Amino acid sequence: MAQDPVLDRIAAHVSRVGSAELPAAVRDAARNFIADTLAVGAAGVNAPWRSAVLDTAAAVGGKAEATVWGSGERLPLAQAAMVNAFQVHSQEFDCVHEGAVVHAMATALPCTLGWAERQGGISGERLLRAVVVAVDVAATLGLCSRAPMRFFRPANAGGFGAVAGLALLAGLSGEQIRDALGIYYGQCAGTMQAHIEATPQLAMQVGFAARAAVTALELAARGMPGPRAPISGPFGYFALFEGAADPAPFDALGRAWRICELSHKPFATGRATHGGIDGLQRLMDAHQATGEVVRGGRFLVPPLTFRLVGRPARRDMTIAYARLCLPYVGAVCLRRGTVGLDDFSAAACGDAVTLALADRLIVREDGNPDPNALGPVRVELDLADGRTVAADVAEVLGSPGNPLPLAAVQEKFRACWGSVPALPETAGTALWEAVSSIERLDDAARLGSWIRNP
Secondary structure, three states: OOOOHHHHHHHHHHHHHHHOOOOHHHHHHHHHHHHHHHHHHHHHHHOOOHHHHHHHHHHOOOOOOEEOOOOOOEEOHHHHHHHHHHHHHHOOOOOEEOOOOEOHHHHHHHHHHHHHHHHOOOOHHHHHHHHHHHHHHHHHHHHOEOOOOOEOHHHHHHHHHHHHHHHHHHOOOHHHHHHHHHHHHOOOOOEOHHHHHOOOHHHHHHHHHHHHHHHHHHHHHOOOOOOOOOOOOOOOHHHHHHOOEOOHHHHHOOOOOHHHHOEOOOOOOOHHHHHHHHHHHHHHHHHOOOHHHEEEEEEEEOHHHHHHHOOOOOOOOOHHHHHOOHHHHHHHHHHHOOOOHHHOOHHHHOOHHHHHHHOOEEEEEOOOOOOOOOOOEEEEEEEOOOOEEEEEEOOOOOEOOEOOOHHHHHHHHHHHHHOOOOOOHHHHHHHHHHHHOHHHOOOHHHHHHHOOOO
8 A cells, every 4th residue: 555645744744853943932832831731730630530540550560661740650651641641631721722623732741751751861852842743743633624523633633643752752764653653543542422421531532542652652663564544544544533634734744833823721621611711701801790790691602612512511510521511611700700720629510609600601503614613702691780791702812812921821830730739839840940941951851850749
């Protein structure tokens, strides 16, 4: 069978990023999102089911190669990557490429930093380049889709990206990179069923993708061949997972740097809720539209957003369900002004006043023809004085067009770090400073020393 043209582009891009000059904006974004992902991942020690994930990973045994973020256990690389990727995505606080609907950093950083810890002597500059190429591959793959999401793209596309980042660190040849991507595809899994049901398997699928990426890299490095057309072939990723796709976005590799297109999450909920929260905050600022004066409201959203977060609030909903419920997080925002990690506990999700307000907030589809669009979003509120006020949100807070201010980025980092009492504040400060000058680190493995309990 002929070579997969997408694999050819990826292999060439890995080689190019390994040695080419990176624009300053790319470096700035990479540092920013590495710090964000480490803090969010450390906070993931508080996530439901995290102890079960860690216990399962540790039961495998093996060499102590990479650090579990936030608590410090040392596990074999593939197992540590699985746990850390689960932690990063478990609280819906990790950055995302909105156009691709891909959480590329959730798989990329646990794999690449874990590899740096195991190998030793990998510079911070090299790690930064690996993260850049991983995000490029994962997000570009998502941008190729021309169909509604059926499989869980954040995990599946993210795993392909993690393989590319690992390949850069491992110095694989072009043929080995193609093999590794093909081997990963054989393990690619994860569907939207977990999202519909709001189960912990949503984050677990991200963990599985990270573990699979490491396994694929290890086998390819040992010479095992993979399928030659895992993306563009008749039974490849485009045909089976996406259903309809156009590989044209891969032509932009090396010109469009996808890490500069990532969005921060200012709120600890699914990104699809953020347009609604942003609109509510604008109306609260402009019209004092707090929960006490709101009699009803509507979120007019694209079909994908409706599918992801249009579910109604329920009295018996789990924390995972609540994070993906726009009426619930909207009610929280109207009552508190924002939405944070503390708003997802059993007590918070069962609060009668919040639930009563959530019942008055309705989510409706707006007819957007783009099957992968999360916005724009329109928010309408009916107030007690008879007025109806509205806000149209095209660029959501945290997106490249409406970036989160540096002070807010730092505050999010501190909030995530502070949510883990065992982590010293001084270690968080040291980690932030180290990532801020990551290119000067002679050994990126040193980052692991700050993200574990003393």
